[in-house]
Amino acid sequence: MRLTPFSALSILALCLIQIEAGKVNIVRIDPKKDLVCLILPPPGMIIGDTEQDGHVQCTDGNPQLLPSNFFIWKKFQSNGNYVQAWGMMNDKSVGLRSDDGGGQYDTHRDSGVNEAPGYAVFVELLEPDSRRWCIRFCPKGKEHYCNMGKSTYGCEGALGITDWSS
Template sequence: MRLAPFSVLSVLALSLIHVEAGKVNTVRIDPKTDLVCLILPPPGKLIGDSEQDGHVQCTDGKPQLLPSNFFIWKKFQSNGNYVQAWGKMNDKSVSLRPDDGGGQYDTHRDSGLNEAPGYAVFVELLEPDNGRWCIRFCHKGNEHYCNMGKSTYGCEGALGITDWSS
């Protein structure tokens, strides 16, 4: 089947309108104040199936409060290329599915309208089946440190995090 040019443009326009009509998820991190904001899937949905409809929850309650028992522990690290946080989580506190092998939210357009003010890009991985989470914010010119193309590698493979001791 061959589509007329008008039909192709209409399909493209409709897909852009769908993305543009969505809300913007703003994630933040601040090691000085222990602030972490994560994008989470709707309750009961798999992370990989909710790239377009995730929502932000933060330790400071803006826009929505992350439960105080979500983090079992968390660590921060920063250098000239990126700032990151990672740790173990209580997935039940936010209704993550324990059978979910995990997934990724980032600044790619197919992940919805996600932004990290002050950084060029970010990548977040949640792994409910092993209780791990990680998020990295990369500075302009160092976007390659955020490894957004390795969502199936988890926190260890995508971001090189190997320290899982509290």
């Protein structure tokens, strides 16, 4: 299939409109700097209903600062297959609903336009009803370690995280 010049310009314009509208979420993680960026839903909204409307908040304030009391605790793990962080959160500090069973943000386009520089894919799960969160970044060739097909399994089922002690 060959794109016409008009089709190519239309696709480019759509991408530029999304970027200008702030629809690109850049997610980062750096264990050495204790840096975590998470995509969060609009305050008071259910995660699964707002996957296209998420916004990034980071511990370094770029683009927006996570409240200092958001993390109850967090842990990092890195190996040749992925880099991840997980822990317990103060869901009220960012307006998450404690009755929300959770949801997933990732690099699939049904979760909005989300990118993780330096990694092929990422997967993030937030579970406000249990106050758990987790995020994993996978490099090119290791994408299968970021299991994006198990969003209803939570951090334990999707990423195998079982250590929930501070």
